[in-house]
Amino acid sequence: MVNDSKYFVKCRGSELLAEFREATNSKKEKNTLLKKKNVLKKFLANITVESTDIIDVFTEVIKLYKEAQQSSLDQELRVMIYHCLRSTNHYRSEDREQVIELLLRDYYSKSIPAHIKGLALQTLTSIPNEHFIQASIPAVKKSLHDQDPHVRKTGCFCVARIYEFDLQIGNDAHLIDHLNDKLDDGNPSVVSSALVALSDITEKVEEFEFSISEDHAFELLDILPTINEWAQASSLSSILYFAPDSQATACEIIDKVLPYLQQSNNEVVLNALKVIIYMSNYIMHPEDLIPQLPKRIGSALVSVLNSGPEIQFLLLRNTILLLLSKFNLVSLNVTSFFCRYNDPIYIKDTKLEIIYLLANEENLHIILEELEEYARDSDVQMSRKAIRAIGNLAIKLEDIATDAVLVLSDLIESKVPHILQEVVVVFKRIVRRYPYLHSKMLNNLMENIDMIEEPGSKLAIVWLIGEYNTAMEKNAVSLLKKIGQNFREDNSEVQLAFLTALIKVYLNFSADKMCEDLVVETFRTATEDIGNIDVRERGFYYWRLLSNRRDFPNAIEEIVNAKLPVISSDPDNLDTRVLEELEMNIGTLASIYLKPVSHVFRLNKVKELQHTSALKREHSSVFAAQKNHSSKTLRLRSSSSLTYRNKSASSLTPIEAEFKFNRQQAGQRYSSSKADDTDSDTMVGSLDISGSRKQKNSLGLTRRMSKLGRKLTISR
Amino acid sequence: MASSIHFLDIKGKPLLTKDYKGDIPVTALERFPLLVLQGSSDEYNTKPVFQDRGVSYAYLIHNDLYVLALARGNVNIYSIMVFLRRLIEVLESYVKRLVEESIRDNFSIIYELLDEMVDFGTPQISDVQMLKQYIKVKHFKLEELINPIKALDNDQKVKVPMALTNSISWRSEGISYKKNEAFLDVVEAINMTLTTTGQVITSEILGKIKIRSQLSGMPDLRLGINEKFLNAGLDRLNGGPDNVTNDFGLEDIKFHQCVRLAKFENDKIITFIPPDGEFELMTYRILSPPNLVPLILVDYKLQNHSNTRLELFVRLKTNFKRRLTCTNLELLIPCPDDIDSPSFQTSATTSKCKIKYVPEKSAILWRFKSIPGGKDYSMIAELNLPSVKLQENVDQLKKITKKPIKVNFQIPYFTTSGLQVRYLRINEPKLQYKSYPWVRYVTQSGDDYIIRMK
DSSP: OOSGGGOOOOOHHHHHHHHHHHHOOOOOHHHHHHHHHOOOOHHHHHTTOOTTTTTGHHHHHHHHHHHHHHHOOOOHHHHHHHHHHHTTTOHHHHHHHHHHHHHHHHOOOOSSHHHHHHHHHHHHHHHHHHHHHHHHHHHHHHTTTTTSSSHHHHHHHHHHHHHHHOHHHHHHHTTHHHHHGGGOOOSHHHHHHHHHHHHHHHHHHHTTTEEEOHHHHHHHHHHGSSOOHHHHHHHHHGGGOOOOHHHHHHHHHHHHHGGGGGGGOHHHHHHHHHHHHHHTTSSSSSSHHHHHHHHHHHHHHGGGGGGGGHHHHHHHHHHHHHHOOOOGGGOOGGGGGOOTTTTOOOHHHHHHHHHHHHHHTTTTTHHHHHHHHHHHHHHHHHHHHHHHHHHHHHHOHHHHHHHHHHHHHHHHHTOOHHHHHHHHHHHHHHHHHOGGGGGGGGHHHHHGGOOOSSSHHHHHHHHHHHHHSOOOOHHHHHHHHHHHGGGTSHHEEEEEEEEHHHHHHHOOHHHHHHHHHHHHHHHHHIIIIIHHHHHHHHHHHHHHHHHTTTTTTTHHHHHTTTOOOOOOOOOOOOHHHHHHOOOOHHHHHHHTTSSSHHHHHHTOOOOOOOOOTTTOOOTHHHHHHHHHHHHHOOOOOOOOOOOOOOOTOOHHHHHHHHEEEOOOOTTBBEEEHHHHHOHHHHHHHHHHHHHHSSSGGGOEEEEEEETTEEEEEEEE | OOSSEEEETSOOOOEEEEEEOOOHHHHHHHHHHHHHHHHHEEEETSEEEEEEEEEEEEEEEEETEEEEEEEESBHHHOOOOOOOHHHHHHHHHSSSSSSSHHHHHTTTHHHHHHHHHETTEOOOOHHHHHHHHHSSSOOTTTHHOHHHHHHHHHHOOOOOOOOTTSSSSSSOOOOOOOOOEEEEEEEEEEEEETTOOOOOOEEEEEEEEEEEEESSOOOOOEEEEEEHHHHHHHHHHOOTTSSSSOOOOOEEEEOOTTOOOHHHHHHOOOOEOSSSSEEEEEEEEEETTTTOOOOOEEEEEEEETTTTTTEEEEEEEEOOOOOOOOEEEEEEEEOOSOOEEEEESSSSOOOTTTEEEEEGTTEEEEEEEEETTTTTTEEEEEOOOOTTTTHHHHHHHHHHTOOEEEEEEEEOOOSOOOOOOOEEEETTTTTTTEEEEEEEEEEEEEEEEEOOEE
């Protein structure tokens, strides 16, 4: 079959060059178009397979473009040319000028449809080269005021791209102001694109801060039904830039967002969830105020479990986060998280974690049954993890401990080696937590002592023998002897444990000749043959204890049989502040790793809950104090707010958004009366500091912006 | 927000690359196969998201492809993953089956789509019907070769795309059909875990209503569903007390973006302006449906003759009304990897069913083309195991007794959840045409209808 894949043949630059020439010089108009497309495809294919000498051919592409611009109206050809242009940034300077000129001509052309105009601009800003970027700026500015919403939308992303490329270029051109104006565009899709672009820029640039006023937040919620699903998702996410100052407002927003949990696009659902969780921080006992909330959140989470494994995995990680931070707000049925036979192991693993978190007195028996099933799984990994989970549950919930031990002893009946290894380790931990349970399984385990091979399990069983040497049916000494056959080869952890166990046994069996022999032999090996310093040291230590036994008969008892502290379950929870931060980052990588953003990504900004009078949390005053402190010392913040009116036909109420930013270098200050009202705290704080530092060049400027119909002061 | 999207073959060789931000070094892509391989050796636990040298990788596997997105910083990885999934759906509507071959064959159209669907790494649009309006389905067709000039003409007729910024972004204006029809499919997939004694361990129904609309203009549709079902759904949403009402066990309902969600929540009505063509209007999930009895019951016994010969007894019962018929019933019964000369006997006449050994799945497949309700058949399979590897046989046996039997089936004209479509009203305010809605029901097995062995 002949089709596009035929182009994936590596060819030399010279060959391509010839083909280009042929295509451009051919006489018959219609045939050439096809030829041109084909040669372009070949060119693209060769770029994909990374042929090296392709660069020389570039001039030909540009020639073709030039010609196409004059004669052909074919869109596909043009789109392909754009693509070729974008695929490299190795331009010679004269080529560069040409390309810029051609692209700009496309953009300014009146006969070209909006969609292609957008692409031309996109192409111009996508080539990572300062000349291209600089050249694009007037066009980008103009695009933001184009009559076609598609072009305006593209323009918004172009601004983001320019800032991504070089912050300084963007700042010098004041692009951010233009972009900010787009928040009041009449077309909802443009507004949402502007939001995405703005939040992307502010995310990266330290000096910029982005916040949304209450009116604007509600306006955003109102436009949701009229924009497409991806825009819905990003707009929902932007609501997080708004901090409600009353409980009622937060409730109202939750009410408006709730229906979006029923959207079929998982991304919309998760962002709706993010807003709800965020807003619930501003409500006292949200689960009482909005009683359906926990169920709605729960079923929204569970509904995603029918998507592909990759999406499931990410959602499950976020479920863990929610269970850690907002347990009361998430009502889940544990059976939804039972593993399916063909789940990938990373899903099973995460589900086990969730099952662990969801376990309580009521459901623990179903859970235990299910875990036992997994423990018998033919997949070794799964089986081990399940056994470990049983152990963790037993340590977490005392009610289950006895039953768990019964399950474990059933499991060792199977005589499957890997089950046994894991059970020993788990049982040791359970006994450390509930010493009274030791009798339940000790003897069963000792029956199978021959099968225990892995260091971890060996260590556990040696410890058990030492600890309960008199409580066993079998003779502890012979057991130790059996397991200590390979003492020299064991790893040092096991050796250490063995020494300790042996000395414990010896205290009870000192009359036994076999025991004495074992002690002598083992300690000789430990102190003479074994290289590990710790093992030697411990050997000498016990040796000295034994030799001074007559002088201090009780001391050795006290030291060796000292009571061990009871262990407890690992703390489930992360630090509250970390959880708060992660909540605001639901869906992002940090929420998957469950680590604070700053630990994983040094350059990302830290998000934190904004302190308003409605914020409900314990110790909120402490947090607030810390926050104020940091904003005074660390940031020379000058806040500015551009408030604007929305001119969209649908909105009768004027909406306002604030976009605050600060430019340290320039020392510019934008401020408005609105900002003074809502944000007076930080305003005053930052005024003092920056005022004193920048006093020399401070001069007042006032500018009227009649377009927005309101006053705006700019001071420097 | 992804910095770049890549398609790679199963060995990790790049097939197609689309860079949106240019902030990822080339080496990051080169390292991908290495990292996946490394992950897979490390307790074969390759997570779909990982990080290396400051670059985050998110990928999924589709047929013989890796679809990979690279990003920097704390990006919304969930959004990226959901988008990748959607991207595959969109591409498959263009090229039928997305495999290595079809990527190469259609690379220029895929580039075009990637340009259109994403800007600056942010998903813009993923409605197939809308995309098809200006990125035409022009993947390779033979006629282009035969008559290039004609193909060329077609190309030039590509419509100027309508603004994607309309308030109804999923439907364009000016659609026209001679005959206005809407086809409604109610499909319910059942997932169930059963024991060999017929005891239900877990069960769930995943239902969906699919619509294929061939309607002119901007029709406004209203779907009527039996009130009981709808009420149950709403009660569930509003967290009514657990024990009351909800006869259905309805857990969740999801809607396509065209449905007016607030309207549903406040007034209990499902209204929407549908996209043109096929789409999923609504999905719902029912956990442990109270009225659902297992539709297919399977009993199983295994007899082991000194680890060299096995006898499997399987009994199958179709547990639904006699007037219904189940089609394509399949039982996949696990067996050891390496078996010799299997022989089968069954109580069903051989014309009705087929039994065969499927070595690549290590299973025996028992298959009925169609089978009515209330039937009861049994089957005996005799399998010989290689006698040289006794220990291996023992291990294998242990393994197969842990694997469940998988059942696939389909029962048309039947649903189990209790959902009924009462009406589909179609109203196009300007055109006022006559229209014909059609409804079909089908119940089928989900991915996970299994019989656990004890």
